[in-house]
Amino acid sequence: MDRPPAPDDAFVKAFLPGRHHAQRLREVYRSAGWPCQDAIELELLAAGLLERVRDAHGRETVRLTDEGVRVAARQVAANRAALAQHEALVRQVALQLSRAGRIAWRELPLRAQVPGPQEGESQWVMARPDVFSIRNTSVADYVEPIVHEVKVRRADLLGDLRKPAKRAAYLDLGECWYVLGQDAKGRPIAQPEEIPAECGVMLAQGERLVVARAASRRSRTALPFGVWMALAKATPLPVEEDREAQGLLLAAPASPGPQDEPPSPGART
Secondary structure, three states: OOOOOOOOHHHHHHOOOOHHHHHHHHHHHHOOOOOOOOHHHHHHHHOOOEEEEEOOOOOEEEEEOHHHHHHHHHHHHHHHHHHHHHHHHHHHHHHHHHHOOEEEEEOOOEEEEEEOOOOOOEEEEEEOOOEEEEEOOOOHHHOOOEEEEEEOOHHHHHHHHOOHHHHHHHHHHOEEEEEEOEOOOOOEOOOHHHOOOOOEEEEEEOOEEEEEEOOOOOOOOOOOHHHHHHHHHOOOOOOHHHHHHHHHHHHOOOOOOHHHOOOOOOOOO
Protein backbone atom coordinates (compact mmCIF):
# COMPACT_ATOMS: atom_id res chain seq x y z
CA MET A 1 0.00 0.00 0.00
CA ASP A 2 1.51 3.32 -1.09
CA ARG A 3 1.45 6.14 1.40
CA PRO A 4 1.29 9.73 0.09
CA PRO A 5 3.90 12.22 1.22
CA ALA A 6 3.13 14.40 4.22
CA PRO A 7 1.06 17.49 3.32
CA ASP A 8 2.73 20.86 3.05
CA ASP A 9 2.46 22.62 6.42
CA ALA A 10 2.06 26.10 4.90
CA PHE A 11 -0.85 24.97 2.70
CA VAL A 12 -2.52 23.15 5.60
CA LYS A 13 -2.39 26.28 7.79
CA ALA A 14 -3.78 28.49 5.02
CA PHE A 15 -6.46 26.01 3.87
CA LEU A 16 -9.97 26.56 5.25
CA PRO A 17 -12.35 23.74 4.26
CA GLY A 18 -15.69 25.03 3.06
CA ARG A 19 -19.11 23.50 2.67
CA HIS A 20 -18.21 21.77 -0.61
CA HIS A 21 -15.10 20.25 0.94
CA ALA A 22 -17.07 18.89 3.90
CA GLN A 23 -19.71 17.49 1.56
CA ARG A 24 -17.05 15.72 -0.48
CA LEU A 25 -15.53 14.23 2.68
CA ARG A 26 -18.92 12.79 3.65
CA GLU A 27 -19.42 11.40 0.14
CA VAL A 28 -16.03 9.70 0.15
CA TYR A 29 -16.66 8.30 3.63
CA ARG A 30 -19.89 6.67 2.43
CA SER A 31 -18.51 5.42 -0.89
CA ALA A 32 -15.93 2.97 -2.19
CA GLY A 33 -13.52 5.87 -2.60
CA TRP A 34 -13.17 6.05 -6.36
CA PRO A 35 -11.37 9.33 -7.15
CA CYS A 36 -13.12 12.23 -8.88
CA GLN A 37 -9.85 13.97 -9.80
CA ASP A 38 -11.31 17.47 -9.60
CA ALA A 39 -10.20 20.65 -7.84
CA ILE A 40 -12.01 19.87 -4.59
CA GLU A 41 -10.35 16.47 -4.30
CA LEU A 42 -7.00 18.00 -5.16
CA GLU A 43 -7.26 20.52 -2.32
CA LEU A 44 -8.36 17.84 0.14
CA LEU A 45 -5.40 15.69 -0.81
CA ALA A 46 -2.98 18.61 -0.48
CA ALA A 47 -4.44 19.49 2.93
CA GLY A 48 -4.01 15.95 4.21
CA LEU A 49 -7.75 15.36 4.68
CA LEU A 50 -7.77 12.66 2.01
CA GLU A 51 -5.11 10.13 1.11
CA ARG A 52 -4.56 7.95 -1.94
CA VAL A 53 -4.53 4.17 -1.51
CA ARG A 54 -3.38 1.71 -4.18
CA ASP A 55 -4.36 -1.95 -3.91
CA ALA A 56 -2.48 -5.03 -5.10
CA HIS A 57 -3.94 -4.69 -8.60
CA GLY A 58 -2.78 -1.11 -9.00
CA ARG A 59 -6.25 0.43 -8.57
CA GLU A 60 -6.20 3.77 -6.79
CA THR A 61 -8.85 4.96 -4.38
CA VAL A 62 -9.05 7.76 -1.83
CA ARG A 63 -10.07 7.62 1.80
CA LEU A 64 -10.31 9.99 4.72
CA THR A 65 -7.34 10.51 6.97
CA ASP A 66 -7.85 10.84 10.72
CA GLU A 67 -7.87 14.61 10.35
CA GLY A 68 -10.38 14.32 7.50
CA VAL A 69 -12.68 12.30 9.74
CA ARG A 70 -12.46 14.99 12.43
CA VAL A 71 -13.24 17.77 9.92
CA ALA A 72 -16.25 15.86 8.56
CA ALA A 73 -17.52 15.15 12.07
CA ARG A 74 -17.23 18.83 13.05
CA GLN A 75 -19.22 19.83 9.97
CA VAL A 76 -21.93 17.28 10.78
CA ALA A 77 -22.18 18.69 14.32
CA ALA A 78 -22.35 22.25 12.97
CA ASN A 79 -25.09 21.29 10.49
CA ARG A 80 -27.06 19.58 13.25
CA ALA A 81 -26.79 22.67 15.48
CA ALA A 82 -27.87 24.96 12.63
CA LEU A 83 -30.81 22.68 11.85
CA ALA A 84 -31.91 22.75 15.49
CA GLN A 85 -31.64 26.55 15.50
CA HIS A 86 -33.62 26.74 12.27
CA GLU A 87 -36.32 24.43 13.60
CA ALA A 88 -36.63 26.49 16.78
CA LEU A 89 -37.02 29.75 14.83
CA VAL A 90 -39.56 28.20 12.46
CA ARG A 91 -41.59 27.06 15.46
CA GLN A 92 -41.33 30.53 16.99
CA VAL A 93 -42.65 32.09 13.78
CA ALA A 94 -45.52 29.59 13.58
CA LEU A 95 -46.46 30.26 17.20
CA GLN A 96 -46.58 34.01 16.66
CA LEU A 97 -48.69 33.58 13.53
CA SER A 98 -51.10 31.31 15.40
CA ARG A 99 -51.45 33.83 18.20
CA ALA A 100 -52.21 36.46 15.55
CA GLY A 101 -55.15 34.37 14.34
CA ARG A 102 -53.49 32.65 11.39
CA ILE A 103 -53.17 29.01 10.29
CA ALA A 104 -49.62 27.94 9.41
CA TRP A 105 -48.04 25.07 7.46
CA ARG A 106 -44.40 24.03 7.38
CA GLU A 107 -42.51 23.28 4.11
CA LEU A 108 -45.73 22.80 2.19
CA PRO A 109 -45.13 22.21 -1.57
CA LEU A 110 -47.22 24.75 -3.49
CA ARG A 111 -47.53 25.55 -7.19
CA ALA A 112 -46.65 29.12 -8.13
CA GLN A 113 -46.55 31.01 -11.41
CA VAL A 114 -43.34 32.86 -12.32
CA PRO A 115 -42.08 34.63 -15.45
CA GLY A 116 -40.92 32.24 -18.17
CA PRO A 117 -37.71 32.27 -20.19
CA GLN A 118 -39.36 34.30 -22.97
CA GLU A 119 -40.74 37.77 -22.39
CA GLY A 120 -44.47 37.72 -21.79
CA GLU A 121 -44.49 34.01 -20.96
CA SER A 122 -45.08 32.39 -17.58
CA GLN A 123 -44.38 28.97 -16.15
CA TRP A 124 -45.41 26.90 -13.15
CA VAL A 125 -42.88 25.93 -10.48
CA MET A 126 -43.05 24.22 -7.10
CA ALA A 127 -42.29 26.37 -4.07
CA ARG A 128 -41.63 25.04 -0.57
CA PRO A 129 -41.54 27.95 1.91
CA ASP A 130 -40.46 27.43 5.49
CA VAL A 131 -43.83 28.70 6.74
CA PHE A 132 -46.98 29.43 4.73
CA SER A 133 -49.95 30.91 6.53
CA ILE A 134 -53.43 32.29 5.92
CA ARG A 135 -55.91 34.11 8.10
CA ASN A 136 -58.38 32.00 10.04
CA THR A 137 -61.44 33.29 8.24
CA SER A 138 -64.55 31.95 6.53
CA VAL A 139 -64.32 34.41 3.62
CA ALA A 140 -62.10 33.20 0.77
CA ASP A 141 -61.09 36.74 -0.26
CA TYR A 142 -59.82 37.60 3.23
CA VAL A 143 -57.23 34.83 3.69
CA GLU A 144 -54.22 37.15 3.03
CA PRO A 145 -51.57 34.47 2.28
CA ILE A 146 -48.08 35.13 3.65
CA VAL A 147 -44.78 33.31 3.13
CA HIS A 148 -42.08 33.38 5.82
CA GLU A 149 -38.58 32.25 4.84
CA VAL A 150 -36.41 31.58 7.91
CA LYS A 151 -32.62 31.98 7.73
CA VAL A 152 -30.19 31.39 10.58
CA ARG A 153 -26.92 31.35 8.62
CA ARG A 154 -25.64 34.20 6.47
CA ALA A 155 -24.22 31.88 3.80
CA ASP A 156 -27.64 30.27 3.32
CA LEU A 157 -29.29 33.69 3.10
CA LEU A 158 -26.87 34.99 0.48
CA GLY A 159 -27.30 31.83 -1.56
CA ASP A 160 -31.08 32.23 -1.38
CA LEU A 161 -30.94 35.87 -2.46
CA ARG A 162 -29.13 34.80 -5.62
CA LYS A 163 -32.24 32.85 -6.70
CA PRO A 164 -34.74 35.43 -8.05
CA ALA A 165 -37.00 32.68 -9.42
CA LYS A 166 -37.48 31.24 -5.93
CA ARG A 167 -38.37 34.68 -4.57
CA ALA A 168 -40.74 35.29 -7.49
CA ALA A 169 -42.57 32.05 -6.61
CA TYR A 170 -42.99 33.20 -3.02
CA LEU A 171 -44.28 36.59 -4.14
CA ASP A 172 -46.80 34.90 -6.43
CA LEU A 173 -48.22 33.06 -3.42
CA GLY A 174 -48.62 36.21 -1.31
CA GLU A 175 -46.56 38.51 0.86
CA CYS A 176 -42.96 37.39 1.38
CA TRP A 177 -41.06 37.90 4.63
CA TYR A 178 -37.50 36.97 5.55
CA VAL A 179 -36.98 36.06 9.21
CA LEU A 180 -33.32 36.56 10.12
CA GLY A 181 -31.66 34.79 13.03
CA GLN A 182 -28.57 35.86 14.96
CA ASP A 183 -24.93 34.91 14.63
CA ALA A 184 -22.70 33.62 17.43
CA LYS A 185 -22.22 37.17 18.72
CA GLY A 186 -25.94 37.89 18.92
CA ARG A 187 -25.99 40.12 15.83
CA PRO A 188 -28.49 39.77 12.94
CA ILE A 189 -27.06 37.69 10.12
CA ALA A 190 -27.95 40.52 7.70
CA GLN A 191 -29.27 44.06 7.64
CA PRO A 192 -32.77 44.87 6.29
CA GLU A 193 -31.34 46.82 3.35
CA GLU A 194 -29.65 43.63 2.11
CA ILE A 195 -33.06 42.05 1.54
CA PRO A 196 -34.96 42.96 -1.68
CA ALA A 197 -37.32 45.87 -1.15
CA GLU A 198 -40.43 43.88 -2.11
CA CYS A 199 -39.93 41.54 0.87
CA GLY A 200 -40.53 42.22 4.53
CA VAL A 201 -37.88 41.65 7.18
CA MET A 202 -38.25 40.32 10.72
CA LEU A 203 -35.36 40.03 13.17
CA ALA A 204 -35.20 37.36 15.86
CA GLN A 205 -34.25 38.92 19.20
CA GLY A 206 -34.39 36.23 21.83
CA GLU A 207 -38.02 35.25 22.30
CA ARG A 208 -39.24 38.23 20.27
CA LEU A 209 -39.68 38.73 16.54
CA VAL A 210 -39.22 42.37 15.63
CA VAL A 211 -40.48 43.82 12.34
CA ALA A 212 -37.58 45.69 10.75
CA ARG A 213 -39.42 46.48 7.51
CA ALA A 214 -42.94 45.74 6.37
CA ALA A 215 -43.56 43.73 3.23
CA SER A 216 -45.11 45.27 0.14
CA ARG A 217 -48.82 44.62 -0.03
CA ARG A 218 -49.64 42.06 -2.68
CA SER A 219 -52.63 42.18 -4.97
CA ARG A 220 -53.51 38.53 -4.29
CA THR A 221 -56.05 37.96 -1.55
CA ALA A 222 -57.85 34.74 -2.51
CA LEU A 223 -56.02 31.50 -3.27
CA PRO A 224 -56.11 29.50 -6.50
CA PHE A 225 -57.77 26.10 -6.47
CA GLY A 226 -54.44 24.24 -6.60
CA VAL A 227 -53.28 25.87 -3.37
CA TRP A 228 -56.57 25.04 -1.66
CA MET A 229 -56.13 21.40 -2.67
CA ALA A 230 -52.60 21.37 -1.20
CA LEU A 231 -53.89 22.88 2.06
CA ALA A 232 -56.72 20.35 2.22
CA LYS A 233 -54.25 17.45 1.99
CA ALA A 234 -51.80 18.88 4.55
CA THR A 235 -51.89 19.29 8.32
CA PRO A 236 -51.33 22.72 9.88
CA LEU A 237 -48.53 23.14 12.37
CA PRO A 238 -49.64 22.32 15.93
CA VAL A 239 -48.97 24.86 18.62
CA GLU A 240 -48.04 23.08 21.84
CA GLU A 241 -48.42 26.12 24.09
CA ASP A 242 -51.99 26.73 22.96
CA ARG A 243 -52.91 23.07 23.51
CA GLU A 244 -51.42 23.16 27.01
CA ALA A 245 -53.35 26.31 27.84
CA GLN A 246 -56.56 24.75 26.53
CA GLY A 247 -55.89 21.69 28.68
CA LEU A 248 -55.64 23.86 31.78
CA LEU A 249 -58.95 25.49 30.93
CA LEU A 250 -60.63 22.12 30.49
CA ALA A 251 -59.16 20.82 33.75
CA ALA A 252 -60.31 23.83 35.78
CA PRO A 253 -63.51 23.17 37.76
CA ALA A 254 -66.44 25.16 36.44
CA SER A 255 -68.73 26.93 38.85
CA PRO A 256 -72.33 25.93 38.19
CA GLY A 257 -74.62 28.69 37.07
CA PRO A 258 -78.09 29.09 35.64
CA GLN A 259 -76.72 28.68 32.10
CA ASP A 260 -75.18 25.31 33.07
CA GLU A 261 -78.43 23.75 34.24
CA PRO A 262 -79.93 21.15 31.87
CA PRO A 263 -83.11 22.21 30.11
CA SER A 264 -86.35 20.95 31.58
CA PRO A 265 -88.08 18.08 29.76
CA GLY A 266 -90.08 19.32 26.80
CA ALA A 267 -88.31 22.68 26.69
CA ARG A 268 -87.47 24.05 23.24
CA THR A 269 -83.72 24.38 22.55
